Amino acid sequence: MPLPAALLDTLRAIFATHALSVGEAERLAYAYDNSRCNALPDAVVFPTEHAQVEALVRTCRQHHVPIxxxxxxxxxxxxxxxxxGGVVVSFERMNRIVRIDPDNRLAVVEPGVLNGDLQNALKPHGFFWPPDPTSSPWCSIGGNLACNSAGPRTVKYGSPRENTLGLRAVAGTGESFRCGTYTSKGATGYDLTRLLIGSEGTLALITEATLKLTPKPSGMRTLRATYRDVNSAAHAVARIxxxxxxxxxxxxxxxxxxxLARxxxxxxxPLAGAMLMIEVDGEPDTLPSAVAAVSQAARGEGLEELRIAQTAEETQALWSARKALSPAQRTISPNKINEDVVVPVSRLPELVNGIRELSRKHDVLIVTFGHAGNGNLHVNLLPRDDAERQRAHACLAEVFALVIALQGTLSGEHGIGLVKREFMPLALEPGTLGLMRSVKAAFDPEGIMNPGKLLP
Known part of the structure; x- marks a missing residue:
């Protein structure tokens, strides 16, 4: 159903001609993301300031149009x-780094700032923002916050929830609000900042974020350990x-x-039963002892080789397997199913062995890698034809059941979105889901904020 004429008139009053797209060609570019899902919006808008976002939400609420x-x-x-359908709000033009405040270890940014651009801007100040997804050169801070997207450094420095001090946002009611603090400590009311992070745009639109910065360590060492089998490597993770x-x-x-990577x-x-890539950072006087401690923990039953890079070139060579994985998988299956389940670190051996058994049971190729220090593994099912796709879906349900049985959860950093919402009752009790629906209703009484996502 096309947008009401009155709504279009209001959108044209809020946004300049070049900041509102209703033509099919422009809308097609915003109909999909990095999943295989696709649906055409009725319009796309490109806000550049908070006031436009507030006006947009109010008018969409008035007309009951999704955002x-x-x-x-x-x-x-x-x-x-x-x-x-409805209106897609692309934040790509709200891409200003408002200020960097080294004295208070914070940066204030708009949601369209790219993760990689922020990291580059922080380097001269000697700081970094810990969340570092693989897509950091292209992903935005707003997207990182929406899904609590993290990356390898989470194991030591935490996710966006631990590295965000406060937010400015517009709720589904059309009301603007600020939450959080400019300080590293605060105990004033409910923590709405952490609530919004990971909510996938179902509660409010974030227009500004105050991020907690971390001093950049002056040294880093990269280690690569290969093992006889996956069980040995999983036990090594628990020891480390x-x-x-x-x-x-x-x-x-x-x-x-x-x-595949080879x-x-x-x-x-390398050819091996499994491999761990390990990085240790710190100051020059403490780094050698830290490397020795981690190396000692990595040694054990099943270790085949432990290498420590001494130069930048050696570091790059050691990481070659990890960097070759994504393109290698695409050559096998353009329809790969990429999940990012999490279990307690001590249960990793059971998860790895269980996934291996499910791969055999359903006769589906499964590639497993990821952020083992958090117990967060990317489980990639690689079906090559229709029959394998059907078996892969059945296998996926059993993977999630295994994860829950191991006291884990459905996602560490990709979020729930559309494709995992049917499995939410596996992970959360009815009472918990009921409270989440009540929170959703308080923020978004008309149900216009990213409908059909996250909650089953």
Missing amino acids: VARGRGTNTTGATVPVN MAQPVTPCALEFIDDVALK DYGGDDV
Whole structure:
């Protein structure tokens, strides 16, 4: 159904001609994200200031028209696909770094700022913002906040929830509000900042974020450990995380992933039963002892080789397997199912072994790798034809059931979006889901904020 003429007239009054698109060609560009979901919006708007966002929400609420917030479309769960039509709000033009305040270790940014651009702006000040998804050169801060997207450094420094001090936003009621503080401590009322982070645009539109910065360590060492089998590597992860030195990255790659990466990336990728990529950071006087402690924990039953890079070139070579994985998977299956489940670190061996059994049971190729230090593994099912796609969907349901049985959860950083919402009752009790629906109703009484996402 086309947008009401009165709504279009109001949108034209709020947004200049070049900031409102209603032509089909322009709308098609905002109909999909990095999932395979696709749905055409009725209009796309490009706000440049908070007041426009507030006016937009108020008029869409008046006309009961859906609103879908969008960063750069790197989401893999369909969270930014406008399945009910309506208006897509692209924040790509709200891309200003408002201020960097080294004295108070914070930065104030608009949601369209790219993660990588922020990191580059922080370097001269000696700081960084810890969340570092693989897509950091292209993903936006707003998108990171919407899905609580993190990356390898989460194991030591935390996710966006731990690294965001406050937000400015517009609720689904059309009301503007600020939450959080400019200080590292605060105990004043409900923590709406953490509530909004990970809510996938279902409660409010974020127009500004105050981010907590971390001093950049002056040194880093990269280690690569190969193991006889995945079980040995999983046990090594538990040992590493049980000792006092926390690595700043601890990545797991299974044997299937290594073979794919080697076929694509060449002989720099080792052949092994499994591999861990480990990074340790710190100051020059403490770094050697930290590396020694992590190396000792990495050694154990099943270790085949432990290498420590001494130069930048060696570091790059050690990471070659991890970097070859994504393009290698695309050569196998353009329809890969990419999940990012999480279990307690001590349960990783059970998860890895369970996934291996499910792969055999359903005869579906599964590649497993990811942020093992958090217990967050990317489980990639690679179906190659229609029959395998059907088996993969059945397998996926059993993967989620296994994760919940191991006291884990459905997603660590990709979010729920459209593709995982049917599994939410596996992870959350009815009472919990009921409270979430009540929160949703308080923020968005008309149900216009990203409808059809997250909540089942």
